[in-house]
Amino acid sequence: MADIESFREETRAWLETNCPPSMRTPMAGEDDAVWGGRNYQFKNPEAKLWLERMGAKGWTAPMWPKDYGGGGLNNDENRVLQSEMRRIQARPPLFSFGIWMLGPVLLEYANEEQKKEYLPKIVRGEIRWCQGYSEPGAGSDLAGLQTKCEDKGDHWLINGQKVWTSYANYADWCFCLVRTDTSVKHEGISFVLIDMTTPGVETRPIKLISGSSPFCETFFTDVKISKGNMVGRLNGGWEIAKRLLMYERTNISGFGSNTRVDVIDLARDHVGLEGGKLVDADLRARISAHKMAERAYALTTARAQEEAKAGANVSHMASMFKVAGATLNQERCELMVEAAGNRGLGWSGEGFAPEELAVTRSWLRSKGNSIEGGTTEVNLNVVAKRVLGLRDTQ
Amino acid sequence: MTFTLNEEQRLLKDAARDFCSEQTPVSRLRKERDAKKNGRDPELWREMAQMGWAGIIVPEEYGGAGLGYVGLGAVLEETGRTLAPSPLLSTAMIGASALILGGGDAQKAQWLPKIASGEAIVAFAVDDGAHHAPGRSALKVGGGKISGEKKYVADGHIAEVFIVSGADGLYLVKADAAGVSRRELFTVDSRGAADVTFKDAPTEALSGGAATRDAVLDRARIGLAAEMLGQAQAAFEMTSEYLKTRKQFGQVIGGFQALQHRAAKMFTELELTRSCVYAALDALDRNAENVAEYASLAKARAGDTVHLVSNECVQMHGGIGMTDEHDAGLFLKRARVAEALFGGATFHRDRYASLLGF
Numbered sequence: 001m002a003d004i005e006s007f008r009e010e011t012r013a014w015l016e017t018n019c020p021p022s023m024r025t026p027m028a029g030e031d032d033a034v035w036g037g038r039n040y041q042f043k044n045p046e047a048k049l050w051l052e053r054m055g056a057k058g059w060t061a062p063m064w065p066k067d068y069g070g071g072g073l074n075n076d077e078n079r080v081l082q083s084e085m086r087r088i089q090a091r092p093p094l095f096s097f098g099i100w101m102l103g104p105v106l107l108e109y110a111n112e113e114q115k116k117e118y119l120p121k122i123v124r125g126e127i128r129w130c131q132g133y134s135e136p137g138a139g140s141d142l143a144g145l146q147t148k149c150e151d152k153g154d155h156w157l158i159n160g161q162k163v164w165t166s167y168a169n170y171a172d173w174c175f176c177l178v179r180t181d182t183s184v185k186h187e188g189i190s191f192v193l194i195d196m197t198t199p200g201v202e203t204r205p206i207k208l209i210s211g212s213s214p215f216c217e218t219f220f221t222d223v224k225i226s227k228g229n230m231v232g233r234l235n236g237g238w239e240i241a242k243r244l245l246m247y248e249r250t251n252i253s254g255f256g257s258n259t260r261v262d263v264i265d266l267a268r269d270h271v272g273l274e275g276g277k278l279v280d281a282d283l284r285a286r287i288s289a290h291k292m293a294e295r296a297y298a299l300t301t302a303r304a305q306e307e308a309k310a311g312a313n314v315s316h317m318a319s320m321f322k323v324a325g326a327t328l329n330q331e332r333c334e335l336m337v338e339a340a341g342n343r344g345l346g347w348s349g350e351g352f353a354p355e356e357l358a359v360t361r362s363w364l365r366s367k368g369n370s371i372e373g374g375t376t377e378v379n380l381n382v383v384a385k386r387v388l389g390l391r392d393t394q
Numbered sequence: 395m396t397f398t399l400n401e402e403q404r405l406l407k408d409a410a411r412d413f414c415s416e417q418t419p420v421s422r423l424r425k426e427r428d429a430k431k432n433g434r435d436p437e438l439w440r441e442m443a444q445m446g447w448a449g450i451i452v453p454e455e456y457g458g459a460g461l462g463y464v465g466l467g468a469v470l471e472e473t474g475r476t477l478a479p480s481p482l483l484s485t486a487m488i489g490a491s492a493l494i495l496g497g498g499d500a501q502k503a504q505w506l507p508k509i510a511s512g513e514a515i516v517a518f519a520v521d522d523g524a525h526h527a528p529g530r531s532a533l534k535v536g537g538g539k540i541s542g543e544k545k546y547v548a549d550g551h552i553a554e555v556f557i558v559s560g561a562d563g564l565y566l567v568k569a570d571a572a573g574v575s576r577r578e579l580f581t582v583d584s585r586g587a588a589d590v591t592f593k594d595a596p597t598e599a600l601s602g603g604a605a606t607r608d609a610v611l612d613r614a615r616i617g618l619a620a621e622m623l624g625q626a627q628a629a630f631e632m633t634s635e636y637l638k639t640r641k642q643f644g645q646v647i648g649g650f651q652a653l654q655h656r657a658a659k660m661f662t663e664l665e666l667t668r669s670c671v672y673a674a675l676d677a678l679d680r681n682a683e684n685v686a687e688y689a690s691l692a693k694a695r696a697g698d699t700v701h702l703v704s705n706e707c708v709q710m711h712g713g714i715g716m717t718d719e720h721d722a723g724l725f726l727k728r729a730r731v732a733e734a735l736f737g738g739a740t741f742h743r744d745r746y747a748s749l750l751g752f
C-alpha cells in the first residue's frame with residue numbers, strides 16, 4: 001500500500017511537469033484525437049510533445065512489458081495512472097488500433113522478432129494501423145473471407161478486396177486476415193501484416209451517413225509481403241482474429257464515455273425546467289432510465305475488473321459489453337437529438353451552433369456502433385452460444 | 395368511417411405512385427442535396443401543381459379540385475415513399491386548410507387560386523423555440539403588425555407567404571413584407587427550413603382564433619403522418635428486400651429468426667399505423683368531432699413507427715447501411731425531422747392523455 005501511494009505521488013509529480021497545459025483541456029471534437037503514424041500532421045505542437053513524453057515512458061501502453069517499450073505497470077499502478085490523468089483532465093496522448101487491438105495479440109502470438117519490431121513503434125505512435133478483416137462477401141460471416149494469400153517460396157502473394165477498413169487511407173500498416181487454404185473455412189485463414197506502401201495496395205475512401213469518410217475500400221493486387229510478416233502459424237489466423245475481436249469489442253464498448261455535452265444539460269437548456277423538473281415528463285423519465293442504464297454499465301465494468309483481478313475469466317463478457325455499450329451510446333445520441341428539438345436537426349451552415357451540429361453528426365455516426373466490431377446480432381449470438389450454452393439449430 | 399379509397403382517390407393515388415417513381419425517385423433528392431439545393435426544386439413543384447396536387451382540397455370555385463383530405467393524404471403518402479422534396483404538405487395541406495378554415499372571402503379569393511395553381515408557396519411558422527409548443531407563443535400582434543420569432547419553419551426559406559401561429563390564433567404574413575427577415579437553415583434531411591423573425595411586419599388575422607389554429611395544426615400533423623407512413627413503408631420494403639438477397643453463412647440473412655421476428659414486428663407496426671393514418675384522414679373528410687384525438691394518434695404512431703423502421707433499415711443493412719451512397723441514411727435523416735415537426739410522439743402522447751381527460 002505504501003508502494004502504491006508513493007507511485008501515486010511520483011506519477012502526479014511527473015504528470016504535473018510533463019503534461020502540457022493544452023493537453024489538460026477537454027477535447028473539442030474528433031479532430032483533437034491524435035492517431036500518430038508516419039504521415040501524421042500534428043495540429044498542436046503540445047500534442048506532439050505529450051505523445052513523445054508519454055511514449056518514451058511507455059505510458060501510451062502502460063501495462064505492456066518494458067522490453068517492448070511499454071510502461072510495465074501492474075493493474076493497480078495502471079489504475080493509479082488513469083485516475084491521476086483523469087484528475088488533471090489529461091487527454092489520451094494517442095488513439096491507436098495498434099494499442100487497442102493489435103498489440104495485445106502480438107504479445108500473445110507473435111515471435112520475438114516481430115514483437116521487438118512492431119510493439120515499440122506502436123507504443124510511440126510511430127506507425128498507424130488499420131484492420132483488414134471485412135470483405136464485401138464476408139461481414140458477419142467473417143470466416144467466409146476470400147482474400148487470397150499464396151506461398152511463392154520467398155514471399156507471400158496477396159490478391160483480394162477488403163471493405164469498411166477504418167482509416168486505411170491514413171494507415172501505415174494493415175493487420176489483415178487472408179485465405180491460405182481454400183479447402184477448409186476457419187482453418188484456412190492466416191493473420192498477416194501488410195505495409196500499406198507496398199506496391200499493389202490501394203485505398204478508396206467511403207463516405208458515411210454522418211458526412212465524414214473514416215473508412216475505405218482496400219484493394220490488394222499482386223501484393224508481395226515478406227515471409228516474416230505472418231503472425232502465428234500458417235492457417236492458424238482464426239484464433240488470433242477472434243482474440244483480437246475480443247479486445248476490439250471490449251474497447252469500443254466504451255464509446256460514449258468521453259462526451260462533452262451531457263444530455264441532461266441539453267434537455268435543461270432546450271426543454272426547460274419547471275419546479276426543478278424537466279417540463280417534458282416523458283422525456284424526463286426516459287433520460288432518467290438512460291442514466292440508470294449508464295450507471296449500471298459503469299458498475300458492471302468495475303465489477304468485471306475486480307473479478308478479473310481476482311483471477312476470474314471474464315473474457316467471454318466482451319460481447320455482452322459490446323452490445324450494452326453500443327446500445328447505450330445510441331440511446332444517448334437519440335436522446336440528445338430529441339432533447340435538442342429542432343436545433344438538433346441541422347446539417348451545416350450558420351443557422352446552427354457547432355455544438356448543435358455535433359449532436360446531429362454524432363447521432364448519425366452512432367448508428368454504426370451496433371455494426372462495427374461485429375454487429376449486435378452477431379455478438380448476441382456469441383453470448384447465447386458461448387455464455388449461455390444455447391444450441392444453434394439454424 | 396371507411397378505409398377504402400373511392401374510384402377518384404384510387405386514381406389519384408396510382409398516378410402519384412407512378413409520378414413519384416418516375417419523376418422523383420429518391421435519387422432526385424440525393425442529386426439536389428449534392429448540388430446543395432436545400433429543398434429548392436421549383437420544377438418539381440410546377441410538375442406537381444400541373445398534376446393538380448396543390449389544389450386537391452381547394453374548392454372548385456377557387457380553382458382547386460374540391461376533393462377531400464383522403465385524396466391528398468394518399469398523394470402525401472406516395473411522396474413520402476420516395477422522399478420527394480416539395481412544399482406539398484406546407485402549401486396544399488396546411489396553407490389551403492388555413493385559408494379554407496380561417497380565411498375571409500377576400501383572403502380566400504386572393505390566396506386560394508394561387509395555392510391551387512402552385513404559384514404561391516406557403517410555410518407554417520409555429521414554434522418560438524426548439525420544441526413544439528403552440529400554446530406558448532410570445533408572438534405580439536396589434537394594429538395590423540406582428541412581432542416575434544419562429545424557429546425551424548419548414549419550407550420557410552422558399553415560401554411566399556407565412557401562416558404564423560400565435561397563442562390566440564393564426565396570422566397571414568407575406569414573406570417579402572417589411573419587417574420580415576429569415577435565416578435559411580441547412581437541415582439534416584436536405585429539405586431546408588428557415589428561422590424567421592417578424593418585427594412590426596404587416597399582417598392579417600385569420601378568423602377562428604386558437605380553434606382554427608388547432609384545426610390547422612391537426613391537419614398538418616395528419617398530412618405529415620401520411621407522408622411518414624410512406625417513408626416507413628418504403629424503408630421497410632427496402633429492408634425486407636435486402637433480407638431476401640444478402641447472404642452470410644451460406645444463406646440469406648432473412649433466414650435468421652433474430653431478423654425475421656423484427657421484420658414481422660415492423661410489418662405489424664406499419665399495419666397498425668396505417669389504420670390510424672387512414673382513419674385520421676377520413677375523420678377530416680367526415681368533419682368528425684374527435685379530429686384532435688385522431689391527429690395525435692396518427693402523428694405519435696407514425697413517429698414511433700418511422701423511428702423504428704429507419705433504425706432497423708440501417709442496422710439490417712450492416713456496413714452498407716452506414717454509407718452515404720446508400721438510401722437508408724436519407725430515410726433516417728428525414729424520419730427524425732418529420733418526427734419532431736408539429737410535435738413528437740412525446741408531445742402527442744401527452745396531448746392524447748389530456749384529450750381523454752386524464
Ligand SMILES: Cc1cc2nc3c(=O)[nH]c(=O)nc-3n(C[C@H](O)[C@H](O)[C@H](O)COP(=O)(O)OP(=O)(O)OC[C@H]3O[C@@H](n4cnc5c(N)ncnc54)[C@H](O)[C@@H]3O)c2cc1C
Nearest residue numbers: 131133134139140164166368372375377650709710712713
Ligand atoms: C463505422 C464502421 C467501421 C468499421 N471498421 C472496420 C474496420 O476497420 N475493419 C474491418 O475489417 N471492418 C470494419 N467494419 C465492418 C464491420 O465489421 C461489418 O460491417 C460488420 O461485421 C457487419 O458485416 P456486413 O456489413 O457485411 O453486414 P452483414 O453481415 O451483411 O449483416 C447484415 C445484417 O444481417 C445481420 N446478420 C448477419 N448474420 C446474422 C446472424 N447469424 N444472425 C442474426 N443476424 C445476422 C447483421 O447483424 C446485420 O444486421 C466497420 C463497420 C462500420 C459500420
